[in-house]
Amino acid sequence: MKRTTLEMRLRLLVIGLVLVVLMTTLVGRLFYIQGVKAEEYTEQARQFWVKEEVLKPKRGSILDRGGDVLAQETQAYTIAVYLPSFRKGDTSPEEAARQLAPLLRMSEADIAQRLSRKDVDQVELKTSGFSFKVSKDVKDDVMELGLEGVHAIPTTERFYLNHSLAAHVLGFLNNEGDPVKGAEAAYNELMQGKPGKAFFSQDRNGIEVASREKQFDPPVNGNDVVLTIDRRVQEIVEKALDEAVQEWSPVGATAIVMNPKNGEILAMANRPTYNPNEFYNADETELLNIATESVFEPGSTFKIITLAAALEEGKFHPDATYRSGAIEVDNVELHDWRPGGWGEITYAEGVQLSSNVAFVRLQQMLGKSFDTYVERFGFGPYGEARTGTPTGIDLNEESGLLPDPKRLQQSRLERATSSYGHGLSATPIQLVSAYSAAINGGTLYKPQLLKEVRHPETGAVLEETKPLPIRDNIISEETSRHVRELLYSVVNGEKGTGKGASVPGYSIGGKTGTANKYKSPYSYVSFVGFAPADDPEVILYVALDEPKSQDATGGNTVAPIARTIFEQMLPLLRIEPSSGDQGADGGVPSEEKEVESELDPSTVVLPDVQGKRLEEAQQELKSLSLESEVLGAGDEVLDQVPESGTVDRSRTVYLLTEEPSAVTMPDLRFKSLREAMAICDMLGLEVRVDGEGYVYAQSIEPGARLLDTDSINLVLKSNAEIYESLAEEEEESENRDLD
CATH class of the missing domain: 3.30.10.20 (Trypsin Inhibitor V; Chain A)
Structure with a gap:
């Protein structure tokens, strides 16, 4: 009996100890879960029953200066297939592929291979070679096929309303939504906005539980950006380039229209070009913005810089004469473009005729002060470095090239040829900026592409871009006036090489340019013009790279293109025709001519x-x-x-x-x-x-x-x-x- 009682007590003790251990373990475990691991387990549970959704902001639109939309975000879709449902249907992968391929611009084999996969439940019908997003119309066509498991995932895409118009100014968004070049990249931070978040409770099937609290952090949509571009002028310029390409078959063409008084870009176009809506079809040549990313020898248009420097330094005397035709520099004979020249002529005639010899002589009179003016007009430290200075425009930009400083120290030849635009290279945008300074009174402006930033909903102006002078007083107002007078004579003078750009009733000045290209029988030909000549409101640069004619010059090839643009652009910009005939100063006609006009019986x-x-x-x-x-x-x-x-x-x-x-x-x-x-x-x-x-x-x-x-x-x-x-x-x- 005693033994039995002892055994019972022992058993109870063991059971008690076991229970104590179990309780201790349970309590310890509860403490561990509730205390030590509480945050971790709570987060794991939260991830199960709380869903977090990123809310994408709407990207801001791009507008021209008149408020016309150039690029905007639109509704788009990605086509996907839930394979378990597709397999339950009675359509084979091959038959479905045959129906879908023409709508989605994919190969039948690619689609069939994706629909036959066994290792995944869902596939998206897209290819890296194209923009895989489709429009509502295409989505509707796909859904009308009635294929099991096929559905559309809503998304957005960038749409460029005028297709290839201003493509190099706008840039594009790639398949991943990343900005590539142009305004899209330059002003991405202004337009991209800020993502928002939404948190809501869901059941085990992933369905939102409406009775539970929902947290919502709304996205901030991106701002709209207004460019300085004028869509109407852009259309005129692009049409003119298309006609020029058709007539002359150049390897490239470019045109820039700028307001010389503040640096605002009104138009910028290149050929070849591309459609940003179909960026995937463009090659590197088409994506290249020639206006800012290509460098060329400017040729005779650079003579504007030499002329301005000589006028400012008192070295240019219009009525003084010299012997044209050729000049020897360091045992090398430099020639005028016309064999033999024109005999003994004045320097004013030399400007009209674009005489190389005249500008070599002016550079020799200037000496090393020529270097200072090249730099002050924005081309870079001439005589000190090989690399030029970019303008700072908000686009991808090259810097230009200057002559080797060592060669400049050893020979006078490099400076001599630089005087008429050979032996150095620049981008078209550098040239337009420099020429603007020569005719606007001596101020070099940073080229402006952004006019203002607007609120996407209210349209209120949030930020306005002010003109940014890089350098003032490069030349005096008086010198600038003389430059305009002389360049007016290039277009309107009897001997002027730019007569092809003349527009009846308008006062236009300008300069032609022709630069030979190494290892090519063809040239780089250009023209820069401005109007009105007495108070320029617009400056135009047009250039063709290797037009297919060995007789092509800036005067006979590009000046007429400029005239076509001026004829349509000037009335559009409300630039009034000049009254009567123009005087030598390119300005308002004299009082005597006004009296003559009043006495003319055909006028009133x-x-x-x-x-x-x-x-x-x-x-x-x-x-x-x-x-x-x-x-x-x-x-x-x-x-x-x-x-x-x-x-x-x-x-x-x-x-x-x-x-x-x-x-x-x-x-x-x-x-x-x-x-x-x-x-x-x-x-x-x-x-x-x-x-x-x-x-x-x-x-x-x-x-x-x-x-x-x-x-x-x-x-x-x-x-x-x-x-x-x-x-x-x-x-x-x-x-x-x-x-």
Whole structure:
């Protein structure tokens, strides 16, 4: 009995000890879980029942200076297939691939291989060679196929509204959404915005539990950026380059339009080019921004710098004479572009004729001060380094190359050839910046591409870019005026090489350039021009690299391209024609010529009738034998075209008497582009032009009420083309009558 009791007590003791150990272990474990590992286990549980979603911000749009959208974010989709569901369907991978391939621009074999995979549950139908995102229309076409397991994943993509227009200015976003070149890369921080986050509870199936609290940290959308680019000018420039490429077949072409008073870029275009919406089709040559990333010998356009330096230093005397044709420098004979030259001529004539000898002589008079001016005009430390100085424009940019400083110390030849743009190289944007300084009074500006930053929702201006002078007083105002006068003579003088750029009625100055290329029978030809010559508001640079003609020069090849651009661009920018003939200074005609104009029986001085009663204005115009056309039903003249001043007696004066939305469209057919532009400007209509010459057709029919219309398309044709078209219409009309 005692033994039994002892055994029982022993058993109870063992059981007690076991229970104590178990309880101790359990308590210890609970302490470990609740104390030591509490945060870790809580986080693991949170990851299971709380889902975190990154909220992508909307990327800001890119606009031109007039508010037209150039690039924006749009809805897009990625096509994916949930394979377990696809396998349950009755469509084979091969048949599905046959239907999907033409819509997704993928090979049938690639799609079939992905649909046959057994190691994954879902595949995305995309390829690295293309932009794998598809539009809503393509998504709808795919979904209409009714293939099991095929679904669309919403996303966004960048869309460039004008396709290849201003491609090198805009850049693009690649498949990963990363910015590549252009404004997309330069202003990425302004446009990318800040991602947000959303946290919500979910059940074991991943479905949101609506009754539980949701935390939401909204994204901050990116800002819109407004460029200095004018879409209308950009279109004119690109069309002109297309025509030049078709005519001359160069390996490359570039054009830049800038406001010389502040450095704002109004247009920048290159050929070849590409479509940012299809960046994957572009090669390196097409992606290259020639205007900022290619360097060339500038040729004779560089003579502007030598001329400005010589004028500033008092070395240029326009009436002094020299023997043209050739000059010897360090036992090397340098020649004018015309064999034998022009005999004994003045330095002013040498500028008009683009005489190399004249500029070599000017450089020799300048001595080493020539080096200082090359640097001050922004090309870099001439005589001290080989690498030039970039302009600082917000785009990928090369620096240019200068002559070897050692060779400059050993020989006078390098400086001599530099005087007319040989032996050194620069980018087109460097040249435009330097030439702007020569004609704007002596201020070198950083080229500006960003005009302002706007709030994406309200449109409020958050930041405005101010002009950034790099260097002031390079030359004096007086010197700059003389430069403009001499360059005016290059375009308008009897002997000027830039006569091909002349536009009747406008005061234009400029300089041609032709640079030989090593190991090529063809040249680099260019022209830089500005208007108005007395107070430049716009400067234009155009260049063709190796046009397919061994006789091509800046004068006979590029100057006419510049004229085409000037003819359409100047009225668009509301740059008024110069009254009467131009004086030698490229400015306002003399008082004597104004008197002559008044005495000319074919012209009349048109008064300003704005603000007058309509009946009074009509009587006044009738007394001057001027026809008038009234736009609107008001009784007071609100505006008039043309403005007051000397006009041809054959001109019709248009009198606006109501707000444009209330009037009907006048007939612009057979009018000059300048007159048509003036009328459209008075009516608040943005003009898009197709062709050259006189107005042949207009998109708003004469007599149609304008209402809220804000733009019009004008088709231009030459006189010969118009007569031919009218004859064809008359013949067709007669044939219809006979039928």
